Amino acid sequence: MDPFLVLLHSVSAGLSSSELSNLKFLCQRCVSKRKLERVQSGLDLFSVLLEQNELDPQNTELLRELLASLRRQDLLRLLDAFDAGATSRAAPEERDLRAAFDIVSEHVGKDWRKLARKLQVSDSKIDAIEVKYPRNLTEQVRESLRVWKNAQRADATVSHLVAVLRACQLNLVADLVEEGQQARALQSNGDTGSGSLSQMSWASDAPSSTAF
Template sequence: MDRFLVLLHSVSTGLSSSELTELKFLCQGRVSKRKLERVQSGVELFSVLLEQNELDGERTELLRELLVSLRRQDLLRRLDEYEAGAAGRAPPEEQDLYAAFDIICDQVGRDWRRLARQLKVPDTKIDAIEVKYPRNLTEQVRESLRVWKNTAQEDATLPHLVAALRACQLNLVADLIEEGQQAQGLQNENEISSSSGSLMSWDSNTPASRAFS
């Protein structure tokens, strides 16, 4: 079953009629008036957005923007859990980057503008982020990191991010990221070692007659 569709269904069931009306209002620039008039549920609204390629499992920015406008932190947490699951299926270097994003969102606070400029995020984008999430500092930080990642593409690496933090004198945050990366590396080594040990133990317990048959 598609995890993103499950998420959209879960969000839809959590919406009140007044919240659905608000979402329809916010989608006026994306969905025709005729289609919006026929929408009677969150599922129907999300189906229209999916059909129009305004939304998909890899592009959740619009869904996040809509949920932020409703100030539904419970639904935003569900989206965070979905995105964390998607990050878990990403390559290891991207997983490290997503983990660093979480630390930065928790630690950087209002210094995010300085970090964004160090990462070469344009001032116009920074202003737009503040307008988009006027009362949600965490989303301002996370959105600035998303913009950087999407713009820098292959240059959006963990070493680049740590260097930018240190250039902004945010050394504690940089240290936390590096410590987390080292801890994850040790955990991976222990898991590999444990797995190898289990295989050796199984081999040693295999009867000779079976081993050479």
């Protein structure tokens, strides 16, 4: 089963009717009134948020804000456990993409619309991102990257992102992404090598068995 869907099911099961009403009220800024009227459970609300790219396994900030507003520390602990597990489960390619998102979000700035269009994010989505994160360039960039990743799925790769950055003349940012990727690869190789060396050292220190 998908661990994220299991998490959402557990959170939904733990919500009271009054807490669900509070969450619906808090979600008015990102969910239309008509959709909220059809929400009868936490799963209904989460389904809408998933459809609108407000929520996904790599984007749990909104869920955390909602649970914090309810002061449900027990449900927040479930989310903490999921986030910790997601980091350890993530494939190297996924970790590289997350790290690239951090770099791009920090350095692209006002050029994010040009980058988003080159990544084939629609103008309507770009407008919605601007409304959602007014005066917050970092989150505007990050959200546009999330939309691209959710749309492209397996085709959303670091190499593709770097190529688009260069096509947008954002070569400095592209260089930073590539340098970060190379540094992580070297670190990963170093950790693997030290692990192998440690095993070899342990084996050499172990007493040899004597045949009788």
